[in-house]
Amino acid sequence: MTATTIEPTTLAQTATVNAFEGRFIWVDPRELVVDAFNHRKTRGDDDNGTEPDASLIESVIEFGVTTPLLLRPQTGAQDGLLGVVFGQRRMKAAVIAAEHALAAGQPIRLVPAIVRDDLRDVDDEALSLSVVENIHRKQATALDVLDAAEQLALMPVGKMRKQRAARALGIKPEEVAAAPQAAKLSPHALREANTAAFDLVDMADYHSVENLGGALTALKQAKKKDTEAGDSSRGHWAHALAELRQKQKDEQERTRLIEEFKSKGVPVVAWNAHREHGTSRALADLVTDIGNPMTADLHQKCPGHAVALVPGDTEVEWLCTDWKRYEHELTDQKAAAAKAPKSTPEQLEAVRQVRRYNKAWRTARDVRHEYVRQLCAAGGEANDATWILILSTITGTSTAYGRAASRPKTDLISAFLGVKDPNEDRSHWDRASDPYGPLIATTAKARRWRLLLAQVAAMFESEVMHDGAWRHVDKDTVTWLGYLKEQGYKLSEVEAEILAEGIKKHQPAKKKSRK
Numbered sequence: 001m002t003a004t005t006i007e008p009t010t011l012a013q014t015a016t017v018n019a020f021e022g023r024f025i026w027v028d029p030r031e032l033v034v035d036a037f038n039h040r041k042t043r044g045d046d047d048n049g050t051e052p053d054a055s056l057i058e059s060v061i062e063f064g065v066t067t068p069l070l071l072r073p074q075t076g077a078q079d080g081l082l083g084v085v086f087g088q089r090r091m092k093a094a095v096i097a098a099e100h101a102l103a104a105g106q107p108i109r110l111v112p113a114i115v116r117d118d119l120r121d122v123d124d125e126a127l128s129l130s131v132v133e134n135i136h137r138k139q140a141t142a143l144d145v146l147d148a149a150e151q152l153a154l155m156p157v158g159k160m161r162k163q164r165a166a167r168a169l170g171i172k173p174e175e176v177a178a179a180p181q182a183a184k185l186s187p188h189a190l191r192e193a194n195t196a197a198f199d200l201v202d203m204a205d206y207h208s209v210e211n212l213g214g215a216l217t218a219l220k221q222a223k224k225k226d227t228e229a230g231d232s233s234r235g236h237w238a239h240a241l242a243e244l245r246q247k248q249k250d251e252q253e254r255t256r257l258i259e260e261f262k263s264k265g266v267p268v269v270a271w272n273a274h275r276e277h278g279t280s281r282a283l284a285d286l287v288t289d290i291g292n293p294m295t296a297d298l299h300q301k302c303p304g305h306a307v308a309l310v311p312g313d314t315e316v317e318w319l320c321t322d323w324k325r326y327e328h329e330l331t332d333q334k335a336a337a338a339k340a341p342k343s344t345p346e347q348l349e350a351v352r353q354v355r356r357y358n359k360a361w362r363t364a365r366d367v368r369h370e371y372v373r374q375l376c377a378a379g380g381e382a383n384d385a386t387w388i389l390i391l392s393t394i395t396g397t398s399t400a401y402g403r404a405a406s407r408p409k410t411d412l413i414s415a416f417l418g419v420k421d422p423n424e425d426r427s428h429w430d431r432a433s434d435p436y437g438p439l440i441a442t443t444a445k446a447r448r449w450r451l452l453l454a455q456v457a458a459m460f461e462s463e464v465m466h467d468g469a470w471r472h473v474d475k476d477t478v479t480w481l482g483y484l485k486e487q488g489y490k491l492s493e494v495e496a497e498i499l500a501e502g503i504k505k506h507q508p509a510k511k512k513s514r515k
Contacts (some may be wrong), residue, residue: 021118027082028111029094035083037151039124052093060093061100064109070118123155126509134238143190149179149200175200181207189216196220205237208245218244233436235490246363251428253314261307271308273351280306280404281323301324313355349395357494361470364492365461369415371489372457375393376416382449383415389483392454392457400476404459410435412458417450423432425491470498478502 013208050058057395069087074080084091084483091111098108115182136249153166153176166173182203189210196216202223209215222240229236261268285505286294304320320328329335375386382390393401414421422435436451443451460480469477481499485491490501 003075016072022114022116025115027071027113028098028108029065029111030098030108031081032069032071032091033074033078033081033083034088035074035085037085041050046390048450050088050092051425052096056089057096060109061097064097065090065094065111066110068114070116072114072116075121082113085116085119087113090320096342097405123157124150125209143194145171146183146190146200146203149176150183153179172202178204185210190218196223198223202237206239209241209248215244230424231490233371233488233490235263235331238363238370239490242363242367243360246314246359248283250312250314254309257309257316258316260423264356267306267307267321269306269319269321271310275319276334279322279324280304280319281328283318283320285330285332286323286328288349293331302328303398310355313359332356354403356468357470360492362467364495365465366496367492368465368484368489369461369486372416372461373418374456375487376450376454377418378450381446382453385486386453386481387451389479390449393456394452398476401456401459403480404463411459412456412461413451416454470494473498473502473505476503478506 005212018159039133062510065087067087067090069091070085072085074083097340101108148167148169149171152162152169155162159173159361162176163173166176178201182193182200185203185207189206192205193206196219198206198219202219205217206215218240221239222236224235225236226234258268263314269280272278276285283294283296283299286299288294288298292298296305299318299320302320304322305320306321307317308317308319310317320326321434323330350393408423408428410423410432411421411437412434414424417436417439422432426432439447440451459474463473464476464480478499481491481495481502484497
C-alpha cells in the first residue's frame with residue numbers, strides 16, 4: 001500500500017487534550033475496503049446514498065479528494081488492509097477517478113486519510129463514529145440509525161460501552177435492545193413507522209402487530225395521547241398494544257379453528273345472535289331423545305351438525321342447522337322462552353356489552369401485571385401509599401387475603417418479582433417450604449418491601465380482579481385500582497369506568513352539614 005506519513009507539528013505550550021490517536025497518510029483508493037461497521041449499506045435497489053453522484057465524481061477527477069477519509073486496520077479475512085469507517089462515497093469517487101486517469105495514461109491521485117490504529121477490533125466505537133459523522137452532515141436517515149443500533153445490539157460488548165455508543169447515536173439504551181426486532185419490519189411498515197415518528201422501541205412493538213388491520217392508526221393515536229398527557233410510561237400505548245395483540249391472537253386462533261373444523265368435515269356457518277327465530281339452534285338449547293343435554297359428540301352423526309364462531313372472538317358454538325327437520329327437542333327452559341316475547345334491542349345490546357367488557361377486562365390484565373412487575377423492581381424504599389396498602393391488607397380481616405394466604409400458589413408472586421417460580425415443577429402436595437428464602441437472604445433491607453408488595457398484588461389479582469370482577473365492583477377492587485392509578489398506572493377504558501363506578505358506590509360524597 002502506498003502511504004506517506006506526515007509527522008505532527010509542535011504546538012505552542014498550551015493546555016490541550018488529545019481527541020484520539022491517529023496518523024495521517026496518503027493512500028491509493030483502490031487498495032481500500034469498506035469497513036464492516038460502516039453503517040451506510042445498500043438495501044436492494046436502494047444504494048442508501050453510498051454511491052457517488054456525477055458532481056462528486058467530476059469534482060474528484062478535477063481536484064482529487066480534499067477531505068480526509070477515516071480508516072482503521074482490518075482483522076480476520078481482511079487482515080493487513082485498511083477499511084473506510086467514513087468517507088465511503090469519496091473513496092468510491094476516487095476509485096472511478098483513478099480508472100479514468102489510467103485509461104487516459106495519467107498518474108492516479110492518492111487520497112488523504114487518517115488511520116485510527118486504536119480502533120482495531122473496537123467495532124462499537126467504529127460504528128458510532130460512522131453514524132455520527134453522517135448525522136452531523138445531515139445525510140443519515142432513521143434507517144441508518146436503525147441499522148447501526150441493530151449491529152450494536154448484537155455486539156459482545158459491555159453494558160456501559162453500549163450505553164455510550166447509544167448516546168453517540170442519539171438514541172436511548174432500550175432502543176438499542178429493541179433494534180433487532182424493529183429491523184424485522186417490512187420496508188413499507190418501516191416507512192410508515194418512520195413517518196409516524198416512532199422510536200425503535202415503538203417500531204419493535206409495531207412489528208408484532210404490523211399485519212393487523214388498523215394497528216398503525218391505533219398505535220399512532222395512543223402515542224399522541226401519551227404525548228399530550230406527558231405520560232413517559234406509555235400507558236395508552238401499552239393498552240392499545242395489548243388490545244391489538246389480543247385481537248391478532250384471536251384472529252390466528254379463529255383461522256386455526258376454521259381450518260381444523262374443515263379438515264374434519266364439520267361445516268362452519270355464520271354466527272347468528274337470533275338463532276331462536278330461525279331454523280338453526282345451538283346444541284346447548286337441545287336435548288337428546290331421552291332428555292339428556294345435547295353435546296357435540298352425541299350430535300355429530302346428525303346431517304345438521306355444524307359449528308359457528310362468535311364474531312371477533314374464539315368462542316365456539318356447536319349447532320344443528322335445522323333442528324325441527326331432524327326432530328330434536330328444546331330444553332324445558334328454551335321451550336318456555338320460545339313462547340315468550342322476542343328480546344328487545346336493549347336486551348340484545350346488554351348481551352353484547354357483557355362480551356365486550358369481559359374481553360376488555362381480560363386484555364387489560366397483561367398490561368396491569370407488567371406495571372406491577374415494574375413496581376416490584378423499583379429500588380429504594382417504598383412510598384407511604386405502598387406501605388399503607390401492604391400493612392392494611394395483611395393486618396386486615398379481608399376474606400380475599402385469607403383465601404390467597406391459605407393457597408400454596410407462588411406463580412403470580414414469582415412473576416411480579418421477576419424470578420422463576422420455585423414451585424413450577426412441583427405437585428400440589430410437594431410445595432417448597434421456604435420458596436423465597438434465597439431471595440430474602442440476598443435482598444437488601446431497603447428493598448424487602450418488594451416481596452410483600454408482590455404477595456399483596458398477587459392476592460388482589462387472583463382473588464379480586466377475576467374475570468367477573470367488573471360486574472360487581474367491591475371495595476377491594478376500588479382499593480387496588482385506586483392504588484395503581486396513584487402510582488402512575490394508566491387505567492384502561494374499562495378499568496377507569498369500573499373504578500369510577502366503585503368510588504361512587506363505596507365512597508359516596510359526604511353531605512354538607514347545615515349550619
